[in-house]
Amino acid sequence: MADTPLDLSQLALDRSPDRDATPTKPRRKRWLTRYVLPIGILAGFIALLVAAAGRQLLPRPSVTVVPVVVKRAETQQAGTPLFQAPGWIEPRPTAISVAALAPGVIEELLVVAGQHVQKDEAIAKLIAIDAELDVQQAKNQLAIRAGELKRAIAERDAARIRLENPVHLQVQSADAQSMLAKAQTELAKLPFLIQAAEAKVDYARSSMEGKRSAKGAISGRIIDRAESDYAASVANLKELRERRPNLQREADALAEKVTALKRQLELLVEETRQLQEAEAKVQAAEALRDEAELQVRQAELTLRRTVVRAPMKGRVLRLVAAPGTRVMGLDSSGGHSSSTVVEMYDPGRLQVRADVRLEDVPMVTQGQPVQIETASSAGVIEGRVLQTTSSANIQKNTLEVKVELIRPPPTVSPEMLVTATFLAPAIANSNREPTETQRLFVPRELVQSTPSGAAVWVVDADEIARRRSLELGRSIGDGLVEIKSGLKLTDKLIASDTAGLKQDSPVEVSGDDQTLGIEK
DSSP, X not given: OOOOOOOGGGGXXXXXXXXXXXXXXXXXXXXXXIIIHHHXXXXXXXXXXXXXXXXXXXXXXXXXXXXXXXXXXXXXXXXOEEEEEEEEEEESSOOEEEEOSSOEXXXXXXXXTTOEEOTTOEEEEEOOXXXXXXXXXXXXHHHHHHHHHHHHHHHHHHHHHHHHOOHHHHHHHHHHHHHHHHHHHHHHHHHHHHHHHHHHHHHHHHHHHHHHHTTTTSOHHHHHHHHHHHHXXXXXXXXXXXXXXXXXXXXXXXXXXXXXXXXXXXXXXXXXXHHHHHHHHHHHHHHHHHHHHHHHHHHHHHHHTTEEEOSSSEEEEEEOOOTTOEEOTTOTTSOTTTTEEEEEEOXXXXXXXXXXXXXXXXXXXXXXXXXXXXXXXXXXXXXXXXXXXXXEEXXXXXXXXXXXXXXXXXXOOTXXXXXXXXXXXXXSOTXXXXXXXXXXXXXXXXXXXXXXXXXXXXXXXXXXXXXXXXXXXXXXXXXXXXXXXXXXTTOEEEOSOOTTOOTTEEOEEEEEOSSTTOOO
């Protein structure tokens, strides 16, 4: 195809002035396009910039952050060794202190360290002469109290018989009644005696008068005798007449006495009092006798306690006291171990206190199988984890874990050094291949308690503070707590003071916290 020449004249512009043309744009529209429109565009851009960076212009609190702690754990098949830890054997749960229950001085030790003893077997003897004398004194005191009790019982029995058979009151009443009857008889006989005395007076008077009339015929002595008889008869009559009031008063008094004795015989007040008093003496004597018996039992118990016996079947761990050592017994003023003679343990109940490194602590679980090796045993001893303790060693960077020995051989004993191999525990799906998992931990001091649960403050990539709710796992010995959910591996935790923070508030990260976890 032949090339045709291009005609460029058609593309030329006519720049000649058109004199007949009129302006099509007004002057006002030209002003808007030159000034107002650019200014409006610039103002809108500035407003958009301020809106986008408004939070960056506000003052922000300065915070320090720490990363989430990540620990890798491999899920292995059951029985696979995980790690090893050194340790030593000790009694489980502790050694048993065998104490002397009575104060005194040790006379003789009957066992040696490492000896097997049976329950109630004699371990040591105290000097017992004082205890023997106390027993004899207590028995003598008991004999005295027993004699006092017998005497009180005899008095009580006599008082009861006296109350039930008041013979002494009956004798007094009979005597009073006899005397009353005699007085009444005398009183009844008195009129007859007076009548006889009057007749005798009349006879004496007539005899005296007859003899006086024959005065010349008889002697004067006979006359005097007749006068004397008459006077005596008159005196006797007078005495009989005056006896009646006295006899009546005597009879009345005897009657009152008889009545009183009958009333006393009915009431028996004194006899009842004597019986009750005797019974009270018996009760007091019985109490004293019982107290004396207790003193004998206490003295005999103290004597028996001069022989210190094993409280259990086991083995002697160490000798604490020696012959000549004074022990305080149950005295409350004694020291904590002032009565301990020996320490024992049960050979079938032993445990290992293993020093587990902190990085291995997350792999320790309760009931986990452990293999124990020690120089004193040719074979491997089986064990299982009892629990982790709160005893951490800052120099060794370890945590103590207690491991129970299952069927420990007789060749092992406390304080032997061992090596504990912790095995992987059984899992639900034991046929799966070992896998490596990541476990997230945060410092315990950063976790806050809220009404909805545990939470921490984090900073996102835009330096915005946000509170995250967490699901916590178990704590480990270095002050970390496991996070089951709520955090990611890349999250940054706010370690400084969070009192003034609000949700979605901007902050300024000043750097990492270098002091968290360091003991002050």
